Amino acid sequence: MLLVDVLLxxxxxxxxxxxxxxxxxxxxxxxxxxxxxxxxxxxxxYSLTSAPEMLRLxxxxxxxxLLVAVPSMGLVWWMARSxxxxxxxxxxxxxxxxxxxxxFKLGWALQDMGITPPAHSFRYIGTYVLSFLLxxxxxxxxxxxxxxxxxxxxxxxxxxLVLVVALSGAATTIVELLGxxxxxxxxxxxxxxxxxxxxxxxxxxxxxxxxxxYQLAGDEPTSExxxxxxxxxxxxxxxxxxxxxxxxxxxxxxxQSLAKRVEAPEHQLRALINRTMGYRNFSxxxxxxxxxxxxxxxxxxxxxxxxxxxxxxxxxFQTLSTFNRAFKAMEGETPSMFRARV
Numbered sequence: 228m229l230l231v232d233v234l235l236x237x238x239x240x241x242x243x244x245x246x247x248x249x250x251x252x253x254x255x256x257x258x259x260x261x262x263x264x265x266x267x268x269x270x271x272x273y274s275l276t277s278a279p280e281m282l283r284l285x286x287x288x289x290x291x292x293l294l295v296a297v298p299s300m301g302l303v304w305w306m307a308r309s310x311x312x313x314x315x316x317x318x319x320x321x322x323x324x325x326x327x328x329x330x331f332k333l334g335w336a337l338q339d340m341g342i343t344p345p346a347h348s349f350r351y352i353g354t355y356v357l358s359f360l361l362x363x364x365x366x367x368x369x370x371x372x373x374x375x376x377x378x379x380x381x382x383x384x385x386x387x388l389v390l391v392v393a394l395s396g397a398a399t400t401i402v403e404l405l406g407x408x409x410x411x412x413x414x415x416x417x418x419x420x421x422x423x424x425x426x427x428x429x430x431x432x433x434x435x436x437x438x439x440x441y442q443l444a445g446d447e448p449t450s451e452x453x454x455x456x457x458x459x460x461x462x463x464x465x466x467x468x469x470x471x472x473x474x475x476x477x478x479x480x481x482x483q484s485l486a487k488r489v490e491a492p493e494h495q496l497r498a499l500i501n502r503t504m505g506y507r508n509f510s511x512x513x514x515x516x517x518x519x520x521x522x523x524x525x526x527x528x529x530x531x532x533x534x535x536x537x538x539x540x541x542x543x544f545q546t547l548s549t550f551n552r553a554f555k556a557m558e559g560e561t562p563s564m565f566r567a568r569v
Contacts (some may be wrong), residue, residue, distance in 0.1 A: 239274065240271055240274055241277070243274075248267060263306050265306075269297070269302055272295035272299075273292075276289060276292045286313065290340055296332070297333050301324060302325075307365045307368070311381070311384075324361070334350045370385065375482070377497050377507050458495075465489050469516055473516075475543050476541065516543075517543045518553060520543075520560065521538050522565065525566040535562050538550075
């Protein structure tokens with residue numbers, strides 16, 4: 228049993244270290260890659276601290292590794308969201324969750340150092356509840372954004388992410404419920420993570436790093452379109468539906484309903500909007516039209532008395548808050564500020 232643990236643990240550590248080196252070398256410019264590097268480092272630290280007694284690091288390296296592993300729970304949440312959400316940014320909520328998660332993990336680290344912090348029962352329950360909530364939120368983000376995602380490769384990752392998290396959680400739960408030893412639980416965890424790490428290494432060494440984290444060269448849709456001859460009829464019909472028929476004013480518009488109006492296969496329309504026009508999700512594509520229409524109303528002197536709520540609804544937004552958030556993200560100012568300025 229010890230030999231199996233050692234082989235799996237150090238194979239996993241070696242591959243994770245190689246993955247960190249590749250990410251730092253080739254993908255450091257991407258924010259998701261930096262979160263991934265931080266998470267993998269904390270994972271390596273946790274793997275070292277959870278090793279059997281005879282393989283344990285000497286002091287003070289052991290205590291240092293315990294502290295390095297503290298932010299792991301929050302970092303995996305940050306990493307997954309930064310890959311799956313195009314507009315992900317760290318805000319008060321993200322930092323608050325990281326603080327709470329790290330506080331729980333720090334309590335366990337201190338206990339392993341021989342320091343017994345208070346509220347052991349609360350820390351035990353809180354750690355599992357928060358872990359369940361964070362992984363549940365990752366699954367929700369993966370599934371809820373599946374239809375709206377125009378990056379075909381990332382849509383596939385959403386499915387695999389759900390399967391991996393579900394299977395890993397099921398394996399861990401079964402091991403714990405059946406009362407297996409810590410050594411058995413460690414073997415199961417490393418056996419499950421090893422294929423994922425190997426796949427990540429193969430992916431990184433095969434694909435362009437821009438594709439790994441679904442990043443484009445810029446944040447804005449490309450202005451120079453390279454329309455292929457076979458795409459030209461679909462493109463012309465798409466522009467007609469959006470600009471002449473103003474399909475974007477329908478708040479219920481989806482990529483599926485738009486494909487029907489354009490009379491094109493959904494996968495072809497996704498590819499056209501993503502690879503040719505440069506949009507990474509369907510909401511960004513729609514909001515470009517909706518915000519431009521709203522700006523024309525806000526700048527029209529004859530519409531000065533028209534309430535901003537009415538403009539939001541006429542532009543295709545369901546709520547004023549959604550309109551304000553999208554407008555500020557695109558224009559850098561609120562609709563009220565824009566109207567006052569022009």
